Amino acid sequence: MKQSTYLKASLRELKQSKGRFLSIMLIIFLGVFLFVGVKAAAPSLQYSANQQLSHQQLADIQLISTAGLTKKDEKILNKMTDVLVEPGYILYYADTKKNQVFELLSYNQEDQLNQLSLVAGHLPKAADELVLDAKAQKAGYQLGDRLTIDLTDDLKQKNYRIVGFVQSPLFVANSERGSAPVGNGSVDYFVYLPEENFKADVYSALYLQDRQLADLPVYSKDYQKKVEKRVKQLKKALQPRSFERLNEIKSKAQQPIEQAKAKLAIAKQQLTNAQQQLTQASEQLKQQQAQVQLLPEGVQKQAATEQITTNLAQLAQQQQALTQQQAELQANEQTLAAQQSKIAALKAPKYLFYTKDENAGVKSYIDLTTQIDGIANVFPVFFFFIAALITFSTMTRMVEENRREIGILKALGYSKLAISKKYVLYASLATIIGIVLGTIAGSNSLPLVINLFLKSTYIFNHLHLTYDWLAVIQATIACFFASLGAVLIVLVQELHAKPASLLLPKAPKPGKRILLEYIQPIWSKLSFNQKVSYRNIFRYKSRMIMAIIGIAGCTGLMVAGVGLKNSLESVIDRQFGPIVHYQGLVALNDSEKQSFQEVDQILADNKKVHETTQVYLQPLEVKHADEASQSVPLLVFNSQKAQRSFLTLNRLNTTQALDLPQDGVIITQPLAKSMQLAKGDSLTLTNSEGQDFSVKVSAEANYYVGNYLITSKQFYQKHFAKSYQPNALLLKTQTMSKKQEKQLSKALLATNKVSNVTLITGQIHLQKQMTENLDIIVIIFVVLSGMLALVVLYNLTNINISERIRELSTIKVLGFFNREVTMYIVRENIIFTVLGILVGYGIGYILTGFILNQVAMNQVVFPIVIKPLAYLLAGGMTILFTVIVMMITHFRLQRINMIDALKSNE
Known part of the structure; x- marks a missing residue:
């Protein structure tokens, strides 16, 4: 009966103080809602993306060679355990009328990797059918439209019908489709054509799926480590193949030359025979001429002389023709010799490996979700701390307010445990309701809201909600500590007091003079109410x-x-603006002067381009201590003046200008941070030929976007033992429209001297x-x-x-x-x-x-x-x-x- 009465009193307390109960519950709800919700966002987004990429069978590794790939390359990869290899063709086509660039990829309905997701229509069933980027549908392309792709040297036909719009796991980000070596340099849409349309005798790419990675999410460190291990195995397996492929290319290129040489030898022999016949005929005529000279003057001698003169003139013409033929044969010999020299100078092809997590769209999505996770590690935690602090204070005050009731209950014989039940129930109920509602609402709403905003940017449309149970457990512990912990701390204090002491109100804190009272000019001007307020504040x-x-x-x-x-x-x-003063970078295929002259002429004719400078740009693999290696471009300026005109380099966190170093390299701030580098540290740089170079960090520069190694021409020539030969141009331009940028890129790429145009x-x-x-x-x-x-x-x-x-x-x-x-x-x-x-x-x-x-x-x-x-x-x-x-x-x-x-x- 006593317990029942006390329970009713407890419920009555809950009803009477529902405002406080709701405020405690709401504070806990808000804290858990944000903490658990945001902590669940990144895992939900990453899990959903990984599920879709796995469902569409995005290849773990894409292999590309500078000399194309053959069935022998495919055979080597197929010998590896737990791998699935599929070949593919890639072409680029520029539609000059629409000023659009298409990336053409081969489609084989039997392929398992890189599965397409249909948005509308159906996949190609006939040779003259194609599917188009879903992005193009929004731009006005429709099912049934005809698309002309005029690449007669590469494709068997040029007229196709659009039968579907698709999303491809190779193109995750909706806004970017990558660069192209044709047109304006930027891909607008991708296209999938039936594989039988491609004429090439070598593949453009080999796609590889590692079955050992099937259960690993692409964003995990385990996946990255294992895929790197697989890439090393591939490099080792294909290393001898590189030289074998070089010999194949040389042998294939040598065949027409040998055939031409054989024809040339026959022609030379024929020419020699003709020359001998001509020489013999000339000697005979000379003998006849001598005999005619012995004849007496008369009609017969005159006729014979005229005939011989005519014959000699004909022989002279024939000799001139033979001399011309001989010159042509010599020119042909020189051409063949030059071709042989070029073949001899050919280098072994390079194999390039691109892993799934290096896909531009996938990488940007992982970076974004990682940022969200980084924010979730700080912001919600602080938010939750404030919520817990206020909850602790509120619950403490609640128990202190009821000290008289506790005294009465103790006087009536209630045990400490029985008295505690009311407050434990109150705190637990508010806490549990807040945690449950916050967890459910946060985990089910915040990831959905965030994903809703990302749908227009990425192809990941289906969100699989996941609960971050570690965050839920952490929130539960913190909430119970803040609420129940506060109750228990105060109860322990109060329950040890005597009932008589509890029945009396706590003595108010004694009044004390505050510092402001000693400042009479201010204190004397305050009203009574103001003085009371200030005293209470410090009391x-x-x-x-x-x-x-x-x-x-x-x-x-x-x-x-x-x-x-x-x-x-x-x-x-x-x-x-403050750091980067250039608006574009043009990378050339080679360092020849003629290439620069052609490109310079185009830039000089463009009124928007007002200054250029030649630089050397080379990607290098950077290693330092135990940090993961990174691919970082080395940027070498010809002079200090050129550097300062196009790039302002200041020492990190200062405005002190840096000079181009003579004893090392300047590194940009992101590289210094990501690899834990500082002035004086040593770096190991590896070039594309596998050569290693050790350099020192000369300084860290203020820089916010991008990793660069920057040095002087003198240091480069001395340390890398190579002559300085620029292979790129930095451009300063006036503000250009998108159309003008595309026109400039198109003109530069049309020279076939430019490999890439990058605009800021x-x-x-x-x-x-x-x-x-x-x-x-x-x-x-x-x-x-x-x-x-x-x-x-x-x-x-x-x-x-x-x-x-x-x-x-x-x-x-x-x-x-x-x-x-x-x-x-x-x-x-x-x-x-x-x-x-x-x-x-x-x-x-x-x-x-x-x-x-x-x-x-x-x-x-x-x-x-x-x-x-x-x-x-x-x-x-x-x-x-x-x-x-x-x-x-x-x-x-x-x-x-x-x-x-x-x-x-x-």
């Missing part, structure tokens, strides 16, 4: 600290949310897209931080009122107006809010830096940039919530029952 220091921490935390979270967006956006402004606008576009993809994360953080700030302010004000209910009733009895009573509390809140905002600004700055450190990538680092608007927004929202809470407080104070409050201790 209850724990309440002041808790309020400031709570408000500062929420303000800091909002500052960090907007600051994160500001910092991500600032990369473009910090990189392109492409990098800027990718950076903006990455920032836009994270916008939804920022919005979620700011909105939830604002909601937490509102709940925190309400809860702290609620605690303040409940602690001082007798004090407030007393001043009401003394005749204070409602507005004055409200200001008695609100005045303190205003001070706490102002101090909390100021402290929050500092917390926001530190938190932003910490988050940016987590989301930095191998190729990008982010500066801490927080614009004034971020501070204004965070401060403004906090003030707005303070006003809202002030209004709620005002109406609540009007409903205080003064008599009940004043006799509450009786």
Whole structure:
């Protein structure tokens, strides 16, 4: 009976304090919602992407050779265990009328790898059918349209009918389709044609699937390690094949030359025979001429002389023709000799390996989800800490408020365990409901919202929701510690007290003079109410600290949310203009002067290009200590003047200009961060021929996007033992439209001297897209931080009122107006809010830096940039919530029952 009565009293307590119960539950809900939801976002997105890539059987490795691939290459790969190998053809076609570039890939319905996903129509069934990039459907292409691909040397037919629109796992990002060696240099759409249309006798690529990697997600470190191991095996297996392939190419190229040489030998022999016959005929004529000279003058001698003269003239003409033929044969001999020299100079073909995680679209998606995960490791944790702190404070205050009830129950004979049940039940119920609702809502909504914004950017349409159980467990432990832990800590304290002591109210803290009282010029000008407020603030220091921490935390979270967006956006402004002064990079096929002359002429004729400089660019494999190796381009300038005109290099975190080094290389900031490098460290550089070079880091340069090794012409020639031969151009241009950029790229690529044209606008576009993809994360953080700030302010004000209910009733009895009573509390809140905002600004700055450190990538680092608007927004929202809470407080104070409050201790 006693237990039943106590249980009813407990439920009545829950009903009477439902506002506090709901606020505790809401704080826990918000904390768990964000913490678990954001922690579940990256795993859900990554798992979903991996499922789709596995379903479409994206190849683990794509093999390309500079000399094409043959059935022998395929046979070598097929000998390996647990691999599936499929060949493919790749071509590029530029439609000059539409100024569009298509990447043509072979389709074989029996192939298992790189499965296409149909968006509309059906897959090719006849030789004259093709499927087109789903992106093209949005651009106006329709099923049944005819597409002309005029590549008569490479394809068996040129007219095709569009029968379907597809998505390919080779093209994950919807905005980018890669570069092309034709047209404007940029692929607009991909096309799949039936394999039988391709005429080539060598494959363009071999796609390999490693069955040992089937159960490993592409974004895992285990996958990366094992796929690297497989690539090493492939390189080792194909190493002898490289020289064998070189001999095959030489032998094939030599055959027509040998045939031409045989024909040339026959022609030379014929020419020699003709020359001998001509010489004999000439000698006979000379003998006849001598005999005619012995004849007496007359008609017979004259006729004979004329005939011989005619014959000699004919022989001279024949001799001239033979001489011309002899010159032609010599020229042909020289041409054949030059061709033989070129064949002899041929180098062994290179095999290039591209793993699944290096696919441009897959990599950008992994980078994005990794950034989200990095944010989830910082922002929600801090958010959750603030929520837990306020929960702890609220539950502590709840138990302290009921000390008289605890004293009565102890006096009536209730055990400590029985008394504790009510508070444990209260705390557990609020905590469990908050955790369950927060986990379900967070895990099922935040990943969906984030994925909704990413659908337009990537082909991953189906989200498989997953629960991050580790995050759920962590949140559960933290929540129970904050709520139940607070209850138990206070209960242990209170339950050890005597009932008589508990039945008496706690003695109020003694009043003390505060520092402000000693500053008489200020203190004397304050009103009575103001003096009371300042005394109360410092009288209850724990309440002041808790309020400031709570408000500062929420303000800091909002500052960090907007600051994160500001910092991500600032990369473009910090990189392109202050550091990078060029707008384009043109890579040439060779270092010959004639190539530069042709390209220079095109650039000189383009009015938008106003300055160029020649540089040397070479990709190198960089190794340092135990860090993973990276492919980094070496950029060599001809002079200090050229470098400073096109690239500003300042020492890291300073404005001190760097000179081109004579004793090492300058490294950019992302490379220094990702490989843990500093001035004086040694690097091992490996070129494409397998040669290793050891160099020292001369300095670290301010740089935000991209990894580079930068050095001088003198150091390059001395250390690499090679003459400086530029193979690329940096361009300074005026602002160009997309059409003008495409026209410039098209003109350069049409020379066949240019291998690639890279324009800075492409990098800027990718950076903006990455920032836009994270916008939804920022919005979620700011909105939830604002909601937490509102709940925190309400809860702290609620605690303040409940602690001082007798004090407030007393001043009401003394005749204070409602507005004055409200200001008695609100005045303190205003001070706490102002101090909390100021402290929050500092917390926001530190938190932003910490988050940016987590989301930095191998190729990008982010500066801490927080614009004034971020501070204004965070401060403004906090003030707005303070006003809202002030209004709620005002109406609540009007409903205080003064008599009940004043006799509450009786």
